[in-house]
Amino acid sequence: MKCLCATLLASTVLLFPDSRAVAFQDSTQTNVNSRYKIERISVQSSAFAVTKSIQREFDRLIGRPFRTEVLDELEKRIRAEIPNVKVTRKVLKGQQKDQIAVQFVLERSGKSVDFNTTRLAYHSQQNFSFGAGIDFKVKRVNFSGGLLTDNNERVERYSGLRAGFLTPLTKDSRVRLAFIAESFRSQWHTQSPDFQRTRTNFEPTVLIDILPGLKIRSGFTFNNLEFQLPAARVQAANAVTSTLRYSKQWQLGLAGTQTLDAGYNLRAAATLLSSDFEYRRHTGEARLTFASGNSEKSRSALTLSTLFGAIGGQAPVFDRFVLGNFNTLRGYNRFEIAPFGGDRVIHFSADGRYRFVRAVYDTGTISNSGRPKVLRHSAGLGFVVSGITAMVAFPIRGSSIEPVFLLGMNF
Amino acid sequence: MTAAALTALSFLLQSPTLAQALTPRLSDNQLIAVAPALKFLEGKPLERLRNGQSVTFDFQLQLLDGTKSLARSLQRFVLSYDLWEETFSAVQLSQTSPRTPVFSTARLKAETVATWCLGRMQMPLPTVDKTKPLTLQLEIRTSGTKLANPLRPQGSVDLAVLVDIFSRPPDPKDSRITALSRSFTLSSLATP
Numbered sequence: 001m002k003c004l005c006a007t008l009l010a011s012t013v014l015l016f017p018d019s020r021a022v023a024f025q026d027s028t029q030t031n032v033n034s035r036y037k038i039e040r041i042s043v044q045s046s047a048f049a050v051t052k053s054i055q056r057e058f059d060r061l062i063g064r065p066f067r068t069e070v071l072d073e074l075e076k077r078i079r080a081e082i083p084n085v086k087v088t089r090k091v092l093k094g095q096q097k098d099q100i101a102v103q104f105v106l107e108r109s110g111k112s113v114d115f116n117t118t119r120l121a122y123h124s125q126q127n128f129s130f131g132a133g134i135d136f137k138v139k140r141v142n143f144s145g146g147l148l149t150d151n152n153e154r155v156e157r158y159s160g161l162r163a164g165f166l167t168p169l170t171k172d173s174r175v176r177l178a179f180i181a182e183s184f185r186s187q188w189h190t191q192s193p194d195f196q197r198t199r200t201n202f203e204p205t206v207l208i209d210i211l212p213g214l215k216i217r218s219g220f221t222f223n224n225l226e227f228q229l230p231a232a233r234v235q236a237a238n239a240v241t242s243t244l245r246y247s248k249q250w251q252l253g254l255a256g257t258q259t260l261d262a263g264y265n266l267r268a269a270a271t272l273l274s275s276d277f278e279y280r281r282h283t284g285e286a287r288l289t290f291a292s293g294n295s296e297k298s299r300s301a302l303t304l305s306t307l308f309g310a311i312g313g314q315a316p317v318f319d320r321f322v323l324g325n326f327n328t329l330r331g332y333n334r335f336e337i338a339p340f341g342g343d344r345v346i347h348f349s350a351d352g353r354y355r356f357v358r359a360v361y362d363t364g365t366i367s368n369s370g371r372p373k374v375l376r377h378s379a380g381l382g383f384v385v386s387g388i389t390a391m392v393a394f395p396i397r398g399s400s401i402e403p404v405f406l407l408g409m410n411f
Numbered sequence: 412m413t414a415a416a417l418t419a420l421s422f423l424l425q426s427p428t429l430a431q432a433l434t435p436r437l438s439d440n441q442l443i444a445v446a447p448a449l450k451f452l453e454g455k456p457l458e459r460l461r462n463g464q465s466v467t468f469d470f471q472l473q474l475l476d477g478t479k480s481l482a483r484s485l486q487r488f489v490l491s492y493d494l495w496e497e498t499f500s501a502v503q504l505s506q507t508s509p510r511t512p513v514f515s516t517a518r519l520k521a522e523t524v525a526t527w528c529l530g531r532m533q534m535p536l537p538t539v540d541k542t543k544p545l546t547l548q549l550e551i552r553t554s555g556t557k558l559a560n561p562l563r564p565q566g567s568v569d570l571a572v573l574v575d576i577f578s579r580p581p582d583p584k585d586s587r588i589t590a591l592s593r594s595f596t597l598s599s600l601a602t603p
Contacts (some may be wrong), residue, residue, distance in 0.1 A: 030489040031465045032500035032517060068464055091463030093494050100463065100494060 033066050039094030039104060040386070041074075045106035048082050050274075051212045053250070064093075066100045075104065075179040081249070084109045118146060120388075121326055121408030125333040126151050129326075130409075133162075146182075152325045155317050155334070155341045156195065160184035166207075174209040178219075189335050194317050196225035196235075205241070208342060218245040221267065235276040237316050239269035256298065262286040267319065277312030283321075303351040313345035321345040323366045323376075326411040330362055331378030331393035331404050342366035344373070358384050358391065380406070433592040435547050437600045441533040442482070444472055444592070445549050449525040451588040452490075452499070456553045460492040460499070471550045471577045472532045481537040481545070485577065488528050493517070499524050503531050536597065547592035550577065552585055 006193040041058040043050055050058075054077060061070065071089060078087050088105040095101070105136025119131035133146025145163035164180035180203040188195045223237040267281040287305040291298035307328065309321050320341025324334035328347050347364030360380045365373045384393025387409050394403040434445045456466045467489050474482040500517040501524060516527055529549075539545075593597045 029515075031491040032493045032503050033463050033491060036495065066463070089462070091494065098495060291591075 024080060031066075031068055033091075033100060036066050036094075036100045038062055038064055038066055038097050039096055039099035041102045041104070043104050043106060048085055050078060050104075050106075051081055053248075054078060054081065071102060077249075078104060080105070082106065117409070119150065119152075119266040119408075119410075121152060121411060122406070123152070123326065124405040126325070127157075128304050141165050145168075153322070155188075155320060155322055155339070157187040158184040158199065159187070164203075173384070176204045176207040178207060178217075179203065180205075190339065191229065192317075192340070193227065193229040195227070196316070196318065197228050198226045199318060200224045203241070204286065204334075213246055213248045215245050217241075219243070220273070222273075222320075222406060223316070225318075235279045235316075236274055237269055237319065238273035238275040239267045239281075240273070241265070241267045254292060256292040259289040259291070260286070261289075267316075269313075277314060277316055279311055279315040279319075281309070281311045281315055281319055283307070283309040300354045301352070303349075304350045305351070307345065307347040310343045311369075315343065317341055321366055323347060323364050326406060326408060328362060329364055329376055329378050329395075330360055330380045330391070330406060331395045333404070337376065338366045356383050356385055358382050358389060360391070360393070381403065382406070426519050433547050433549055433590040435592055435595055435600055437536075438533070440536055442474060442536055442547075442600075444529050444549060446525055446529060446549065446590055447522075449549075449588075449590055450530075451524070451525055451551050452521050452584055456586050460490060463492070463494055465489050465491045466553055468528070469552045469577070470528060470532060471552075472529070472534065473548045473550075474534060474537065475546045476539065476543060481539055482531040482534040484534045486528070486532055486546055488531075489593055490524065503528075539597065541598040542596050544594040544596060546594055549590040551588040552577070 011313045012022075015397060038061050043062060054074070056073060057077075075087050075089055080143045081084065085270040085352060086107045087108050088107070090105060091102040091217065092103065093099075108307075114135040115132070116135065117130075117132050118128050121129045123129075129150045131146055131148040131150065133144055135142065135144045137143070143163075143165045145161070147160075149157065149159035150164055151157040157167055160183045162180065162182045164178060166178045169175040169177060172351045176221055180201070182199075182200075182201040182203075184199045186199060201221060201223045203219060203221045207215060207219050209215050209216045219241055221239050221241050223238075223239075225235045227233050227235065227238060243263060243265040245261075247261045248257070249257055249259045263285055267279075269275045269277050269279050271278055285305070285307045289303040311320065317340060320343060322334045322338065322341050323329045323345060324332035324337045328349070329337065345366045347362065349360065349362045351360045352358070358381070361377070363375065363377045364380070365375045367373045377396040378393055379396060380391045380393030382389050382393075389406070389408060389411060391406045392403050393406055394401050432446065432448055436443050436445055451468070451590060452460065456468075459466050467487060470484075470486045470488065472484045473480050487504045489504065491500050492498075493500060496518065498517065499519040499521060500515070501519060502515040503513050505513040519527055
């Protein structure tokens with residue numbers, strides 16, 4: 001607890017922006033139009049709409065002096081909130097004398113093919129994880145595919161292919177259809193009849209944008225597991241899946257932004273779906289980020305995140321919870337904590353960054369139903385350069401401490 | 412072919428735009444350039460100006476003896492376009508106090524902006540043989556990326572920054588305008 005308080009205090013101090021970061025010199029001296037007032041701000045688009053938060057910002061700026069830097073920030077926010085959109089700003093004379101009209105034109109981004117590295121990470125005790133893929137668009141349908149070898153998210157290392165598509169039901173529809181197909185070969189740190197050799201998964205889902213920032217995803221997941229021990233057999237883990245997710249960003253004046261991202265996921269496997277496993281897996285997670293500055297690259301940030309989950313019934317090992325990876329209990333090896341995964345998990349993390357220095361504190365517990373819970377703590381310190389973090393993390397405990405070296409992006 | 416002519420030719424070949432006429436003048440023992448026909452407000456920078464944005468232009472005026480630079484003046488100007496009056500406004504930034512405008516003007520027509528900016532660029536006369544053929548070379552660059560507020564740190568200007576800008580090849584995204592004078596001698600220049 002002391003560690004948690006110290007981390008929070010340190011991160012809060014680090015988050016406080018220095019005077020240069022918030023120093024704001026407007027464009028009154030260099031733009032002659034700064035003497036005019038904004039008459040109206042509008043959006044021209046048949047496919048996109050701005051969020052209520054941005055609309056409120058539009059309303060707030062009407063009647064205020066024209067400032068290019070304020071409009072630049074607004075443009076950045078629109079880009080951040082609406083992916084794959086090309087934003088153009090038009091500034092025109094208003095209808096009233098000495099007033100200015102601003103128009104944001106939103107169009108679909110012309111980018112059609114995108115190669116990307118979805119995963120790149122090295123853990124000194126768990127080795128590499130790597131993923132690369134391609135995204136492309138044909139008319140309204142977004143296709144993606146890629147190769148992946150992951151030794152981080154699940155109990156096993158899984159390597160193979162993933163492909164899928166996402167398409168709106170109709171043009172400008174809030175309802176989208178998605179389909180994912182995966183085929184993985186599993187590698188385990190030990191042998192057990194519970195460990196599958198290969199796994200294939202087909203996942204048809206429907207995504208609905210209920211409200212701005214609030215989305216629901218529902219569908220099915222059909223997993224086919226091939227086991228080798230004690231004799232070759234194939235079993236199915238077919239489930240209904242449903243995820244509710246909420247994301248929202250608030251502008252904290254000129255000083256920074258606050259972002260909330262929260263979600264709840266349920267996977268319910270039943271014999272009704274011809275599943276050999278019957279279980280319900282509940283997962284909840286939330287992340288709150290405070291970032292200084294208005295720019296995309298903030299100077300400092302503090303992220304508080306939590307994860308909790310419970311499994312009722314007998315879930316296959318690949319669907320059980322793990323702690324001790326790139327995002328949780330950094331400093332531990334996940335095989336040391338729960339080599340077969342767990343069916344109860346609670347985790348909390350505080351992650352602070354100031355310029356290129358990053359510090360994390362994690363605490364959490366993983367267990368099986370009816371077994372005693374052990375609360376573990378860990379901490380890490382590292383550097384971030386261009387989104388790649390190099391960190392040394394260690395468990396906080398009385399017995400011997402073996403630091404873990406982590407290197408990767410987006411963790 | 413003289414060295415000055417070779418320089419002029421190589422400069423023309425390097426330049427993405429046609430060289431435009433530049434005339435040297437003497438004013439209070441300072442060398443200045445006059446270019447009444449110079450049009451540097453065009454293309455994307457002009458579009459951005461007409462869209463209410465400020466655009467930063469970096470000017471370099473050099474006195475050349477063949478390929479050798481005898482004197483040089485470097486300045487940064489920030490222009491904006493008055494949407495209601497349909498005229499241009501210009502601000503010259505200080506090199507000693509980077510975020511401070513030193514001179515500014517408003518209500519300029521497009522064709523007089525270059526004259527005003529060039530009028531802010533003076534070079535002391537170098538000690539050189541007054542009968543030696545020399546040329547004046549003007550280069551104007553503007554960044555392809557917009558500077559929201561040229562007075563903020565990323566838009567700050569000092570001599571070292573400008574020297575660095577003009578010592579590297581122009582970025583393809585940057586807009587670059589060049590102008591060159593005919594060969595002249597200092598003795599041929601009359602004080603107006």
